Amino acid sequence: MATMTDQALPVRPAAAPTRRNPLRSEAKWGYIYALPAVLVLAVFVIYPFASIIVHAFTRWDGFTDPTFIGLRNFQFLLQDQTFIAALRNNIYFALSVPIQLTLPLGLAFLIHQRIRGWRFFRWTYFLPAIYSTVVLGVLARLALQVDGPLNQVLSTIGLGGLSRDWLGDASTAMPSILAIFVWANFGYNVVLFLAGMSSIDPQLPEAARIDGASQLQVLRHVFVPGLRRVMEIVLVTSTINAFAYMFTYVFTITNGGPGFSTFVVEFDIYNNAFAFQKLGYACAMGLAITVLISGLGFLQIRALTGGRE
């Protein structure tokens, strides 16, 4: 996303000579038109980001001035069992990235090939991205309760033995959240892949088919290479989602429980900052995760683009 492959900005041909020094009088307007956007971004995104970098190296309770403590926050982070457990859960969610890549790719391929009902599939698959995550989370929590609809359905169809307290047990709470997370995101990725597929020259897969390639071979050797850009985006955003967009799911579905078993890093940041007044420590967590995500994103793009060249 930050990697831009844009062509150079088009240079306007020299202005008509009828006006006096048109370039200089225009340049002023360039700054005037760009300034409001730069200002809003600087105040509400760039300043907070700079603030995180500075305060990650301080002890700060939010009331008194922060004091510089060097790398102490990060040393503490490495031994903080709550943080490590939370990070482990984020990694668990990140392990779904291959599914988040391949499932939408396959679905988009079938829709792109005009499988029967493709319009209906294309329309409905985006719905999970339309619902608010809060609504999905609350619905999931209701549905998975001990006396909730899922267990009712199970016992109605004679599978009562399978019913359980889905969210009350650590061994089923994590997979439940994971399933909802993957489900909530797949349709968005299908739309991304469809956009990529429609930009591929339709003669390429046609030619491959005439040469006797199977559908899977067409997908593998014609579409996948043409979708590298989209795959990059899906890979990187899915990873970012698993580390930095889990709060709403966890907060609404299990509130981190049972115990700390579904705790995630954002939750830990939230608690440290707003319950324990350890703002400096929370900033250190935020910085550590930002660095981790950037590193992973860099590796993923390297793996995709470097693998074949």
Place this chain on the structure above:
Amino acid sequence: MRNSVVRPAPLRWVLIAGMSALAVSAVFPLLFMLQAAFRTQADWAASKIGLPTTFSLDAFARAWVQASIGTYFVNSVIVTVGAVTLSVALAATAGYAFSAIQWRGRTFAYFFILAWMAIPPLLLMVPIYVEMTDLGLVDTYWSVILLYSALNLPFNMYLMTAFFRAVPRELLEAARVDGASVNLIFIRIMLPLSIPAIATLVIFNALYVWNEFVFALLLLHDDSVRTLTVGVNQLVGKFFFDYPALLAGMLITSVPMVVVYVVFQRYLVRAISAGALK
């Protein structure tokens, strides 16, 4: 040709069945809320699944009035309209500066804004909260309006710039020769031409702002400014034994964006595709 995507027929039907199951699951939340929200509490207690035997709007009344969903709804509308308008306006003016005006540093400024597209905002929640407190914006619409605008700005600006760059140079040159000022060209030529791009961004941003939860939770504590997503989460505690009212509240939260999707699907898909194909 097109009908035989997958050659062996049995496999084809398995795939179609699987895809249909996914499609049903995608519609299910909506159907579930619908079948529960129009019931009475007694009907819900009797059976939680299946078709309702009663039709009543009481649950909506309870949610709208007792749980202040009405207030939250108005707040969500205010915040969404405010944030979308501000962000798209900023993106349009910046996009104009980056595409049609020559000035020193514009390439740098362009990429500088763009670089913030992938920053995960939740990791910034501590400094954002502190900053909003210092500015006295906590518990005001402005806190989230300004923040959402800023977070959406890099993508919006990217799309507007790309769109403006596609406007034929000759058109701008002709207007200049005729003596049109920078401002007049923006208002009379660029803005009218960019209505499709603006519509795309409005829909795309509205979806994000309407559904955003964490910063609304963090920055809007007072009931008078709270938005729907935070309000709905509170409903769980308030209506723990009144599921029809709870689901009515969630339905009220979901329906506006579902309607937007039904009507403006084209624009949403265009925004996402533009992000994918840049």
